């Protein structure tokens with residue numbers, strides 16, 4: 001069947017099953033620190049169960065949980081089963097050998113027990129001396145655990161026959177200095193090539209598709225620069241509040257929680273130069289170069305080019321919600337930002353002079369992440385301005401989530417006698433184009449890549465450091481008087497000043513149109 005035939009059969013609604021996406025992993029023992037916690041329960045265990053049921057895990061795979069919660073092996077296995085209600089027979093079979101260690105993260109007994117379980121796994125389960133240590137704990141013990149692994153003989157250099165890797169969750173540090181300190185601790189135990197820093201945005205298919213769009217096609221490259229692009233916008237909006245993570249969020253805020261990591265990663269992939277190959281380091285080299293080109297603001301610029309907000313009570317999707325300061329574990333006079341808009345600039349030949357606007361926030365009208373490349377207007381408008389009032393600047397919109405896809409917006413003639421021009425959208429939808437194909441979830445993909453040793457989607461130490469270099473001045477500037485925090489009602493697009501920030505460069509935010517009642521919070525149709 002030719003490609004065009006296959007496309008037309010999809011159009012008629014026929015489902016096409018694509019080949020399984022993930023290759024088989026080697027034998028290994030996965031050690032999850034923080035195994036009783038929220039991340040392990042909600043993300044890691046379900047992802048592992050799907051990998052097992054797809055036949056990705058080797059027969060010589062096992063898991064050892066480590067945490068402070070006092071559980072026996074049996075209690076841990078019950079927890080695993082409860083966390084993975086959809087697990088099939090293959091997953092059930094593999095969980096029977098899971099082990100659990102109760103202990104403090106720096107106590108010799110914890111590591112002595114762990115070591116004996118690992119030796120036993122090599123002997124009995126056939127894990128072949130391969131290890132992955134996954135740090136899913138609270139961030140302030142990352143360095144401690146990495147060091148303890150080395151001290152107690154659990155961290156060994158990779159050899160031709162065996163690997164030993166460390167997977168680390170975000171946040172990696174809370175500013176440049178703490179990230180450097182953490183790197184120093186981690187690197188005493190593990191070589192950088194053994195360290196896999198996770199940013200779950202890199203596991204999203206649509207984030208990876210930015211690479212495919214840009215570098216598998218020749219049509220976009222000629223216009224992907226300052227000559228044609230007027231501004232770039234990245235929106236990472238969430239309708240949820242801080243849920244039960246108020247305690248953590250109070251120590252983070254939107255800049256640390258989303259901008260330093262997810263936004264910088266999406267930005268780097270969107271604006272970087274083409275790598276010379278898909279080799280992990282070649283891709284990461286280009287991301288680092290782009291991050292290095294992002295201008296680091298002076299304290300005054302940081303205040304001038306940022307808007308911080310905090311949500312107050314409001315309504316989302318017809319439901320009344322409380323303000324941030326009323327959330328569990330949040331101080332009643334908290335100064336933490338739950339919204340942030342920034343204007344960045346990239347000092348290189350491709351992007352000089354193009355404003356890069358990014359914003360993120362909790363309790364915004366919907367959960368939507370998208371990248372917008374807004375193009376310059378036609379140099380001379382042939383048509384009567386009065387009949388082209390509904391013509392907005394052309395734009396390419398990369399919809400990361402939900403409704404994953406890409407839209408190209410441009411002007412078209414409205415049928416009728418007059419030359420009335422209006423913006424319309426040409427839409428590519430992942431769900432329609434690849435109906436029947438099961439994309440691996442973000443955590444499945446990243447766990448798999450760590451198992452097979454592909455570091456492309458993981459964050460290298462110099463990337464993390466550079467991202468902190470960019471955001472640190474904001475943290476410093478906001479701690480001074482003048483680093484104001486502006487309230488916004490839950491269910492709105494943030495403080496009005498965020499609109500003004502963009503208007504100052506002659507632009508406006510492109511807000512996704514949301515029909516909350518009809519679509520239950522999903523984004524529909526054209527932006528306003």
Ligand code: BG6
Nearest residue numbers: 170200201238257258262369401
């Ligand atoms: C996490 C943040 O990294 O990303 C959360 O800590 C946020 O605060 C989440 O809710 C958003 O991820 P996603 O995949 O839902 O966009």
